[in-house]
Amino acid sequence: MDALKLINGTSIKAEQPKFEVGDTVKVACRIKEGDKSRIQMFEGTVIAKKHGGVGETFTVRRVAHGVGIERVFPVNSPNVESVQVIRQGKVRRAKLYYLRGRVGKAAKVKAKIG
Helix, strand or coil: CHHHHHHHHHHCCCCCCCCCCCCEEEEEEEEEECCEEEEEEEEEEEEEEECCHHHCEEEEEEEECCEEEEEEEECCCCCEEEEEEEECECCCCCCCHHHHHCCHHHHCCCECCC
16 A cells, blocks of 8 residues: 555646636647657646546547537646646536537536636
């Protein structure tokens, strides 16, 4: 059990991004193509945060050309360069899976005021 705690302590990032479910975020993700690597931005709404500790993940959803795209990012992955909060959302749920069935303005999350 102590070995597990040691691995967890070294694998967790020192600067964890501060965001919640419902926030619109811009994730800078490192993509490796052959021997080159580049940073690609993925902007969307956080619809879920799962687990905690080393295996913590968050799901970001956006709609591009009328098709919903969801990506799951590990918080502590070295491929996730940064997470920038664009706007904070006002939600009353821990998981926003209901947004999958909505289209247009109905799929928007209200902005948090103040």
